[in-house]
Amino acid sequence: MRVREWARREGFNEQTVWQWCRENRMPVPFERMNTGTIIIHDPKYENQPAVPTANGRTVCYARVSSSDQKDDLQRQADRLKAFAINMGVKSPEVVTETGSGMNDKRRKLNRLLSDPTVGTLIVERRDRLACMNMGLVESALKAQGRRIVVVDDTEPDDDLVRDMTEVLTSFCARLYGRRAAKRKTDAALRAARDA
Numbered sequence: 345m346r347v348r349e350w351a352r353r354e355g356f357n358e359q360t361v362w363q364w365c366r367e368n369r370m371p372v373p374f375e376r377m378n379t380g381t382i383i384i385h386d387p388k389y390e391n392q393p394a395v396p397t398a399n400g401r402t403v404c405y406a407r408v409s410s411s412d413q414k415d416d417l418q419r420q421a422d423r424l425k426a427f428a429i430n431m432g433v434k435s436p437e438v439v440t441e442t443g444s445g446m447n448d449k450r451r452k453l454n455r456l457l458s459d460p461t462v463g464t465l466i467v468e469r470r471d472r473l474a475c476m477n478m479g480l481v482e483s484a485l486k487a488q489g490r491r492i493v494v495v496d497d498t499e500p501d502d503d504l505v506r507d508m509t510e511v512l513t514s515f516c517a518r519l520y521g522r523r524a525a526k527r528k529t530d531a532a533l534r535a536a537r538d539a
Contacts, residue, residue: 345383345384345386345389346382346383346384347362350384353389361384362382365382370384372384373385373386378426379423379426379427379430400462400463400464401461402431402433402436402437402464402466403436403437403439403456403462403465403466404421404425404428404437404438404439404466405456405465405466405467405472405473406420406421406424406438406439406472407440407441407445407450408420408442409442409444410442413442414442418440420440420472423495424436424495427466427495428466431466436466439452439453439456440452441453445471445472445473445474457481460490462490463489463491464492464493465485465492465493466492466493466495467492467494467495468496469495469496470494473492
């Protein structure tokens with residue numbers, strides 16, 4: 345299980361557990377992955393998986409916001425595929441998409457979420473899947489016996505900070521979306537007037 349989960353179950357501060365791992369003073373066995381992730385193998389919890397095991401296909405989902413980030417998209421996809429292979433997945437599928445994290449009309453992601461044969465969805469960071477309400481998506485998939493694996497889970501632990509970030513992101517998206525809509529409307533009116 346991940347450091348955060350083990351620290352929460354055992355009642356330790358997460359930073360203390362990270363320090364123990366760096367200093368090789370952990371009271372239970374642990375393993376450092378090539379990606380830097382630390383997996384703790386506590387015999388107490390070995391028969392209780394930290395996340396439900398999901399049957400079905402494993403798909404890596406990579407997303408960037410704009411088309412000028414195509415190189416970043418490919419590097420992200422490569423990192424996800426390497427992570428999946430390190431997890432023991434024999435042939436992970438990779439799905440890439442370009443679009444805003446605030447947009448719920450992403451065809452490829454919607455197809456993956458509605459496909460019951462996809463048991464595990466691997467993303468690099470939570471915001472690559474959804475900028476807001478990621479917990480709802482996780483809960484819905486968990487209820488179906490499916491799961492999301494987040495490679496880089498270094499987000500603010502404080503719920504208030506996370507909520508504030510989501511609200512600001514939402515307001516910015518609306519503001520810039522309105523500006524773009526206004527520009528398009530003005531351009532259309534000018535074109536109609538000039539015709």
